[in-house]
Amino acid sequence: MVASVLSPWASLPQATRGRRYAEAAAPTRTEHQRDRDRIVHSSAFRRLVYKTQVFVNHEGDLFRTRLTHSLEVAQLGRSIARPLGLNEDLVEAICLAHDLGHTPFGHAGQDELNACMQDFGGFEHNLQSLRVVDALEERYPQYDGLNLTFETREGILKHCSRANALKLEAQEPHGVAARFLTGQQTSLEGQLANLADAIAYNAHDVDDGVRSGLISLEQLQSVPLFAHFYTQTLAEYPQLAQPHAQRRLLYETIRRMLSAQVYDVIHTTRLHIAQAGVQHVDDVRACGQRLVRFSDAMQTQSQALKHFLFHHLYRHEQVMHTMDAARQMVRELFDAYMAQPSMMKPRFAWRAQQAASPAARARAVADFVAGMTDRYAAKEHVRITGQQLLPAAMN
Incomplete structure (x- = not known):
């Protein structure tokens, strides 16, 4: 049977614990x-x-x-x-x-x-x-x-x-x-x-x-x-x-x-x-x-x-062959950005350069790498290392 109303144990939208920054409710x-x-x-x-x-x-x-x-x-x-x-x-x-x-x-x-x-x-x-x-x-x-x-x-x-x-x-x-x-x-x-x-x-x-x-x-x-x-x-x-x-x-x-x-x-x-x-x-x-x-x-x-x-x-x-190449790309990108943060996009480069500790610098690099798509990571790896580890169609 299809339910037409929310159950008592559901998370009722009107009873939300809210947002970290208060906002006015949306009208619709x-x-x-x-x-x-x-x-x-x-x-x-x-x-x-x-x-x-x-x-x-x-x-x-x-x-x-x-x-x-x-x-x-x-x-x-x-x-x-x-x-x-x-x-x-x-x-x-x-x-x-x-x-x-x-x-x-x-x-x-x-x-x-x-x-x-x-x-x-x-x-x-x-x-x-x-x-x-x-x-x-x-x-x-x-x-x-x-x-x-x-x-x-x-x-x-x-x-x-x-x-x-x-x-x-x-x-x-x-x-x-x-x-x-x-x-x-x-x-x-x-x-x-x-x-x-x-x-x-x-x-x-x-x-x-x-x-x-x-x-x-x-x-x-x-x-x-x-x-x-x-x-x-x-x-x-x-x-x-x-x-x-x-x-x-x-x-x-x-x-x-x-x-x-x-x-x-x-x-x-x-x-x-x-x-x-x-x-x-x-x-x-x-x-x-x-x-x-x-x-x-x-x-x-x-x-x-x-x-x-x-x-x-x-x-x-x-699959493992492709993933081995992927691991190498992620490792080499991370190491390159840690050594030279200016190679990252400006907002991540700024965070890494302003970091108060090696951990904060590494987190900025990790945020940048994690946000990449497969194709962007492959292109970046070719740009930085000159190595093409995946087929050209990837780029």
């Missing part, structure tokens, strides 16, 4: 609708179109990017939020913003930048996403960042180490990092955005992996979640076994797989909400466990799919 939009719109119009959001999901831009026009991934996460998030009576606008805002801090070249870029920053506080893309909306976007004369609501910012910060939580708490007492110190949960909308992310990337990485030729439909038969709906689809549409119909077979299998996960989350979450007896968003935060979740059976199947993708796609020799 809720606070979380405004957050979504600010995110969509941000520079960081536009740059996601040229940031790697799994396959770098030069490898094909139809592979997912961080932008298309974020749109798919938002669609799944809204589809689950509505029947649960959750705040769809808040879910959408969190989903669209969750990867704003991602580096070029996917997880390889993040891992290498973290290694570069090891002596300066480290780097984590999730924390960087919050940093983007809080400080790095420059759109308004009154403040840095996008000045989003507490609820959106809290949802963006999905993970946080205790050390980073303590730093954030010192800057913003009882703020978005407090729950990592007190053991509380985020809102149901934040929990949903996190799970929608996992559902989306598992499904579209199957699609991209098969399209790339790095994994096959035959290999995927070892994955129970995929194999079940593959067999079901063929039983209903045997004509899809023909070679020319393989794309339709794959799409229909993924569609059914996605639907099963969505319905499982809706059903399981309703059960956990009822069992926990929550009646308000504060009850959700005080709950000792996440309430938006898969059933145990679906969680096992989802983990099996994730395990398959890790070993057969993310660790495929071709």
Whole structure:
């Protein structure tokens, strides 16, 4: 049944904990609708179109990017939020913003930048996403960042180490990092955005992996979640076994797989909400466990799919070769900018040159590198080093 009003345990837009800088209410939009719109119009959001999901831009026009991934996460998030009576606008805002801090070249870029920053506080893309909306976007004369609501910012910060939580708490007492110190949960909308992310990337990485030729439909038969709906689809549409119909077979299998996960989350979450007896968003935060979740059976199947993708796609020799080149580019760009900050864009160069400590200088460099698209990072690397580590089409 589709919910027509927000549930008592939803994050009500009129009950927002507000923004760090007070603003008058918008005449035609809720606070979380405004957050979504600010995110969509941000520079960081536009740059996601040229940031790697799994396959770098030069490898094909139809592979997912961080932008298309974020749109798919938002669609799944809204589809689950509505029947649960959750705040769809808040879910959408969190989903669209969750990867704003991602580096070029996917997880390889993040891992290498973290290694570069090891002596300066480290780097984590999730924390960087919050940093983007809080400080790095420059759109308004009154403040840095996008000045989003507490609820959106809290949802963006999905993970946080205790050390980073303590730093954030010192800057913003009882703020978005407090729950990592007190053991509380985020809102149901934040929990949903996190799970929608996992559902989306598992499904579209199957699609991209098969399209790339790095994994096959035959290999995927070892994955129970995929194999079940593959067999079901063929039983209903045997004509899809023909070679020319393989794309339709794959799409229909993924569609059914996605639907099963969505319905499982809706059903399981309703059960956990009822069992926990929550009646308000504060009850959700005080709950000792996440309430938006898969059933145990679906969680096992989802983990099996994730395990398959890790070993057969993310660790495929071709992907690893590209990612090794990406790591080298990120490392050499970081080292070059640390040695000569003037090579960066003016506002980052100024920050690095004015930095009161090596850590502050390194953070300015990390902010610059993390904000790059894949193609810009490749061009910069060629400009600075004269080496072309990826094909010319990248440039």
